[in-house]
Amino acid sequence: MMECGPCMWFKEKRESRKLVLVVVFVALLLDNMLFTVVVPIIPTFLYDTEYINTSAAQLSSHTPAINSTFISIISLHDNSTFWTGAVHNGDIKNESQEVLKDGPCYSGKSFLREENVRVGLLFASKAILQLMINPLVGLVTNRVGYDPPMFCGFIIMFLSTIMFAFSGTYTLLFLARSLQGIGSAFSTVAGLGMLANVYTDDYERGQAMGIALGGLALGVLTGAPFGSVMYEFVGKTAPFLILALLALLDGALQLCILRPSTFSPGSAAPTSYLTLLKDPYIMVAAGSLCIANMAIGILEPTLPIWMMETMCAPNWQLGLAFLPASISYLLCTNLFGTLAHKMGRWLCSLLGMIVVGIxxxxxxxxxxxxxxxxxxxxxxxxxxxxxxxxxPIMGYLVDLRHTSVYGGIYAISDIALCLGYALGPSSGGAIAKAIGFSWLMVIVGILNILYSPLCILLRNPPAKEEKLAILNQECSMQTRTYMTQSTLPDLSLSDHSDDEMNTPTNSTKMTPR
Structure with missing residues (x-):
């Protein structure tokens, strides 16, 4: 029975490295769209549902005579709040009556300051759960392969997206964000490990990682502006339902290309987490990831609230403020995926941390x-x-100093990222409340600049003795094979057809290149 054309195409292309790269790209894209789409939505949603509704209820109970007038004004609080009539009850001193005469702005400054901490904890919940699940995912990928965890990540992300769409309280939003962290752990660790497994050459691996991180950057790029515009003009539910539909398409793509029902454990015994964590070069690289990405983790909850306090920014601007960072990240992950190999990845990361600080x-x-x-x-x-x-340095360090099994090392990489995204929002909100947004930026900026010189240690990391012996053995075997082929060139003629052997051009001996 003949197979259909698309089925034959998928059967032939399933082993293609490019299609594996496409799957990882799309998974990281959707994960980070959901990751950032909530950034402009959550602060304003909590402000609208908790502060405005509470203020309206309080004023309604104190001043029934102006009840209808107040509610009609509050319904226009889409960053253009104003009073059309005088309030005759002068003894009402509720904070919701604060109106800036020099233009539209947000009232309730004390509520916004308190919201720094709550929003920070909500955003950090994803990273905290992801941090806890990552070691488990690393062990699972070592035992069953990369395909089943990748598909599990899709299922959990889809459920999280649906939960975001229909959650109306802080508690439910917190649970949805935490569930997202579990799904992200499966997708990120399995995806990056899969790429490192199929791209064994260091240069090609760097290019593939750059393209995959471009999917991450594109998700960050589109998530925040998409969320702010959709929330402003359509509502909270719509952007999450659209992301849920895209997640279903991603699941269909994974079913077509991957084999989520097949367990394919690796033949080599993986290096233990404890051994990897004791490696100082891995720890330096992980610290660079953590501290650099802590910057954007801190900005996600604090920058929109700072803009609401100081710039009176409307809802749509809260997400667009992240657009320059997203565009430049998208361009530079692809650019430096190739360029960093030529200029030195240690130097590229060192300069990057200095630029973050400035x-x-x-x-x-x-x-x-x-x-x-x-x-x-x-x-x-x-x-x-x-x-x-x-x-790519993480994969290179494992190849150079440990067993070339990548679930554990990319679990550690994702743990480093999660630490940055957990410590950033959770501590950043509290610091911003205590000493202000400006001093928070100074602290994190100086921390990045002070850490950057440690990247010099990644310039030429040594191979461990046992790994060096294995590499020397492989090199000597390749040399003996090459010498054998060069001294017995006629053996290569067995690979040619009879017609080729009878041609005059192939009658001469082959010489080594």
């Missing part, structure tokens, strides 16, 4: 959204340099 120091100087373009673009460029350099 950009953070410049960020509080902005007085409007246009002043944020330069610093945010600098952060995106720098993170593209760091991520596209460190991810």
């Amino acid at each position: 950009s953070l120091l410049c960020l509080p100087l902005a007085v409007n959204i246009y002043g944020l373009i330069g610093p945010n673009a600098g952060i995106g460029i720098a993170l593209g340099m760091v991520d596209s350099s460190i991810m």
